[in-house]
Amino acid sequence: MDKKRSNPMEWLNQMVGEPYYFFHFLAFFSYFIVRSSASNVLSPQITQLLFYREIQAVLAFFMLIAYKMAREETWEAFIADTLFFGKIFLIALTLIMDYHLTLWYLVVFSVIYVLTQQPPYEELGSASKLTPLQLEALLTEGNTSRFWLVEFRASFSSSCRRASRCFPELSITYSNKNLSFGIVDLGLFPNAAEKFGISPGGSMGQLPTYILFENAIEVSRFPEFNFEATPTPPITKRLLARHFELDQHLLEYVNGK
Structure with missing residues (x-):
């Protein structure tokens, strides 16, 4: 991937201002709220299994994004792949808690896909x-x-x-x-x-x-x-x-x- 990095404030502004990034952020952040609430209702065995699966998912996720960071040439492609992998792991984890929760996230990501799209790179260079x-x-x-x-x-x-x-x-x-x-x-x-x-x-x-x-x-x-x-x-x-x-x-x- 290109060694040039955009200004962190630019990415923060995009995450807040672009619906595509903002809704994805809310969807992923909601997992932590759901996870903390689920700990009170899940059995100890399920909670322990979920904890192990979360560790495995995080390790696999970071390995994949490290690979993509080395392979991808643009930030747009890297972010698209990162979000895709994040959705897969999040849905897999929710299956352990409750399949109704999985269906809810599938609906949420489908709505985001239909209503928003990833913004392209806006600069023209010399073109x-x-x-x-x-x-x-x-x-x-x-x-x-x-x-x-x-x-x-x-x-x-x-x-x-x-x-x-x-x-x-x-x-x-x-x-x-x-x-x-x-x-x-x-x-x-x-x-x-x-x-x-x-x-x-x-x-x-x-x-x-x-x-x-x-x-x-x-x-x-x-x-x-x-x-x-x-x-x-x-x-x-x-x-x-x-x-x-x-x-x-x-x-x-x-x-x-």
């Missing part, structure tokens, strides 16, 4: 937010960058939210006079998906999609057209830089080619 018409104009005018790398995303896609930090950070590193970065939100302009050959949903969903244009002609994209519906690997900065040969483009610019 520009574009409408399809603006993108078409930039590509056809010919007086801008030779190359345009464009990310097609949508806020309703969990994959886009998990990878939302990668593209802006890549743009900061690789943007130059020959290579520009743009972002098109297909949630706002769904008709553009067909124009650029992107399937936004279903089993063939291809969001986010990245397309590299050279002098208004598409020369590469990721994920590539896939008619066998094989899974796409997780989006990372390393994967995108390698696929679009961004290091080579940067060297060519530095060397004046």
Whole structure:
């Protein structure tokens, strides 16, 4: 995961201000209230079993998040995985106490899933937010960058939210006079998906999609057209830089080619 850490106050503000984080915090915090109340009504055997299972769950949880912290490249993906594992362990623990409590938490997490969504990374880096018409104009005018790398995303896609930090950070590193970065939100302009050959949903969903244009002609994209519906690997900065040969483009610019 990226070594840069956000300001702790920024994350605190997000936890309080973003419904997605705030409701998850309340749901997990409620377990401690339920747990303290359950100690008065559960038998000593069940209480002891629950205590052992809680220790096992905490150890397993921290092992998993340590692994994810080393593997994940963005905070958005890390937080999404952490919350997912937390839900699994919490539901498993409530099964020991009472299955009615388990059903209650399942309903709560389902409501959170339906009513809220994880906020994406909001910074743009050196990328520009574009409408399809603006993108078409930039590509056809010919007086801008030779190359345009464009990310097609949508806020309703969990994959886009998990990878939302990668593209802006890549743009900061690789943007130059020959290579520009743009972002098109297909949630706002769904008709553009067909124009650029992107399937936004279903089993063939291809969001986010990245397309590299050279002098208004598409020369590469990721994920590539896939008619066998094989899974796409997780989006990372390393994967995108390698696929679009961004290091080579940067060297060519530095060397004046």
